[in-house]
Amino acid sequence: MADPDRPMGCSPGRSPQRLIAHLDMDAFYASVELLRRPELRGLPVVVGGRRAAGQATPEGDWPRLRDYTGRGVITTATYEARAMGVHSGMGLMKAAALAPNAILLPADFDEYRRLSRRFKAAVAELAPVIEDRGIDEIYIDLSEVPGARDAVGFDPLGGARALAQELKNNVRRATGLSCSVGLAPNKLLAKICSDLDKPDGLTVVMAEDVPSRIWPLPVRRINGVGPKAAARLEALGVHTVGELATWPQADLVAEFGAAHGHWLHEAAQGHDERPVVTESEPVSISRETTFERDLHPRSDRPELGRIFTWLCERVAEDLQRKGYAGRTIGIKLRFDDFRTVTRDHTVEQPTQDGAAIREAAGQCLKRVNLSRRLRLLGARVGSLVRLGRDGLPLAAPRAPQAPARPPTLASSERVVSPTGSVATAARRAAVMDEQTLPLFPEAEDAA
DNA sequence: TCTGGGGTCCTAGGACCC
DNA sequence: TCTGGGGTCCTAGGACCC
Known part of the structure; x- marks a missing residue:
């Protein structure tokens, strides 16, 4: 299928080298909370729970994880809390056993949305082709941004890196928050490498870096390989992306079906042609x-x-x-x-x-x-x-199928x-x- | 003391149409 | 009378993501 957005002058049948960024806000909800409660910086803080108090007592005591009873999961944890084994998705009661003294704050989605709009606007000032991937992350197509295009292929550490650094600076100026950016020829690799150096990271991976940078990683780092697929691969003796890359496509298709098998094979090679999609309608x-x-x-x-x-x-x-x-x-x-x-x-x-x-x-x-x-x-x-x-x-x-009833x-x-x-x-x-x-x-x- | 809330996409079978 | 293939819609479940 031809890419309608392919720049002029590119030979048909072969996609042009693109430059894609994935930008991920660091511990977003928790970082937003620390913006307005700077006295909590450096402490283990988690966001989650439905009935958390959200403010200190007159004596200056903050609600602690150990005091929480009831259902709920951790939505975000600061890096200090993560160091204690707490992570998002973990049940609050289990988290309380690991980090009883961590401070528990309730989620304030209105505020997160406000800062989300701000960081996206800050990026759009420099690079307008943005795909929304939720409240705290985006893909950016930098291929046509002046100064970036020339960098593709021969100077990934120069122009492209400088542009990514500008994006990070703009986001910090606009929000006071840090983010991590991955820079790569496609979304798959950009997503993986934005995660390689968190927080406040900037990681560049070009196609030729895939064997050295991507293949050592566990297959679970591929966006789209979840717990089930990872377990099935594990059972086949496949732990890393590199091990997956050694599998012939036919074997993966036999094991996972045509669509999934083909996709796994492409992903292991670091191939991904999906465009950055700037507009979509809800389903x-x-x-x-x-x-x-x-x-x-x-x-x-x-x-x-x-x-x-x-x-x-x-x-x-x-x-x-x-x-x-x-x-x-x-x-x-x-x-x-x-x-x-x-x-x-x-x-x-x-x-x-x-x-x-x-x-x-x-x-x-x-x-x-x-x-x-x-x-x-x-x-x-x-x-x-x-x-x-x-x-x-x-x-x-x-139009609904021809009605099997009188047209009343x-x-x-x-x-x-x-x-x-x-x-x-x-x-x-x-x-x-x-x-x-x-x-x-x-x-x-x-x- | 297990495990939130908002989504997307895929698969697969049956109905129904051409 | 029997056999059939392709396409779309509807429904249920599940994997996965943020």
């Missing part, structure tokens, strides 16, 4: 919550019903605020044994209406065996379309608005009639 919007204690579908029915309705309304609110509607309404349940099930249901017209979402989600819930306690409940809307000011989809959703509704039926449209009221009433035994009937009252 789904969801809300979920883990309960403080597991709830029983029967004895805790009223509470579950309220939570279920609340989640659907939050999703509807998110859709309305962002200007989307969706046709596929889904639910997610996690049982006390951590087993997760999902159900979804596609409706005829995209909706962003909380009541309509709640109804479809209720239909989904009927198809789940509810004999165990639940620890998590979630609601999701997918197959999104962006809505214009008139409340109609900007790009019409794909006009094809021009409006999208269900937040207030609910006349056209859908009859259908909604029909759905209600089918609900001989609503699973969480109390929710209807609470709503």
